[in-house]
Amino acid sequence: MTANARQDRPGRTELGRVLMSGGALPPEWAPSFETVPRSAFLPDLMWPFDMETGTSIAVSQADDPAAWYGYADADVPVVTQWDDGKHTGREPGQVSTSSASMPSVVFRMLRDLDVRPGDRVLEIGTGTGWNAALLAHRTGAENVVTVEVDGAVAERARVALERFGAGVGVVHGDGYEGHPEGAPYDRIIVTAGVRHIPFAWVEQTRPGGLIVAPWGTHYGNGDCVARLAVARDGRSASGAFTGPVEFMKLRAQRLSPVVHSDYVTGGPEDRDASATDLTEDAFLGERFSPQRFAVSLRVPHCRHVVAEKRDGARPVWFYGLTDHSWACVMFRDGETARIWQSGPRRLWDEAEAAHQWWENEGKPGHQRFGLTVTAEGQAAWLDAPERSWSV
Structure with a gap:
């Protein structure tokens, strides 16, 4: 040099x-x-x-x-x-x-x-x-x-x-x-x-x-x-x-942008409404919070989009990548969050269950998770490869 x-x-x-x-x-x-x-x-x-x-x-x-x-x-x-x-x-x-x-x-x-x-x-x-x-x-x-x-x-x-x-x-x-x-x-x-x-x-x-x-x-x-x-x-x-x-994605593995209108169709009768006691801070945390990573490992074939917060309200959307299932949770300051879901999967239910699993496991940080790669595929794990699941 x-x-x-x-x-x-x-x-x-x-x-x-x-x-x-x-x-x-x-x-x-x-x-x-x-x-x-x-x-x-x-x-x-x-x-x-x-x-x-x-x-x-x-x-x-x-x-x-x-x-x-x-x-x-x-x-x-x-x-x-x-x-x-x-x-x-x-x-x-x-x-x-x-x-x-x-x-x-x-x-x-x-x-x-x-x-x-x-x-x-x-x-x-x-x-x-x-x-x-x-x-x-x-x-x-x-x-x-x-x-x-x-x-x-x-x-x-x-x-x-x-x-x-x-x-x-x-x-x-x-x-x-x-x-x-x-x-x-x-x-x-x-x-x-x-x-x-x-x-x-x-x-x-x-x-x-x-x-x-x-x-x-x-x-x-x-x-x-x-x-x-x-x-x-x-x-x-x-x-x-x-x-x-956070890195730019390998070009061979980029995901095309989700087209919202391809998912959210029909009227109110085509979606289920409910509520959750889970708060915005608990579910999202900060940008690189471990719960986001944990949920990403437990909810497969799903894209989530966190919208900007306006007038105390922040919608978080979930889109299925193998079908047109979708869900939206509307977090609003001082109020119980509202949920809407549609399609074969109940994506919010999956995300909420994944968050509960993370809490039950003692809220593990990133370093407690791992990955194993074989010719057959890849598996994530918690604490040891013996506790793995396909991702």
Whole structure:
């Protein structure tokens, strides 16, 4: 890597201090953080997430270098592509489709990966190339292969990596299939949210190796980092979750938007009405609360949508993904929540039962849950693989 790559800007120094003190940056990754700045892999025009406004804003290095470097050195996610590359102009597009993750998330996942010098690593989702460059610094560029499904994104990352001096192998292809030409790998890391972990990743990892991937169900956009160890016989991979995150979804596993009018049809006589004593705070908690994750594991083939709160009322919708069953719970401040359901499934009843199960189990956090992947499918579990169910 180039000797002049290190950039001792005050913002980077402060970021390193915050990451280290918060436990996100392990000591063994500190040299890589110092040597490989995120700024070396970001485009001139980017869209960082502004924490104060809660929106993505356009920032150009040419127009405002101070702001550009300020965001590059901040613990915020940065969108680098909208709408699969169809977007043009400075204003944010409709859907973010490539990004540079928050540094705290990047280094927590690298910590989970437990990479040792000389390990062979496959990365699924190249993005800007920063994560691949960090891996190259830690384990050797010749030991890292990164796969990117978007040709334009792959080419930009390849150029940035070459410019930086990290000779990582960049492959334009579908990471869902892995990269068997370079197998077996000691580690596989995935930088996109997945809803199904393909067994190809297990097959391409050596026995005892690790797979680290943001995993979740179609219930919502939230993910949880799965840290899976491949069994000695290579027939499965299993491990506990390490914490909640949210990633752009693997393109092969994106879910098409739910069309509300396809579900809610007919009149009042076509739906059942009831009520629940469960409150909004108890059911939803915060954005990354463990009850949301627990319910997502226990209510299969369902999408839920939390609407904005207006005038003290917040509707939460549930849509079946295998039929047109639907449900809505209307939480209203100071009142008993009302329920409407329709279709072969009673989705709210399932969600409420899942929440009750979570409470009965002692309100377990994310780390008490785990995932096992075999050639036959995947199963979630609580506390031990023996307590598993298909997901």
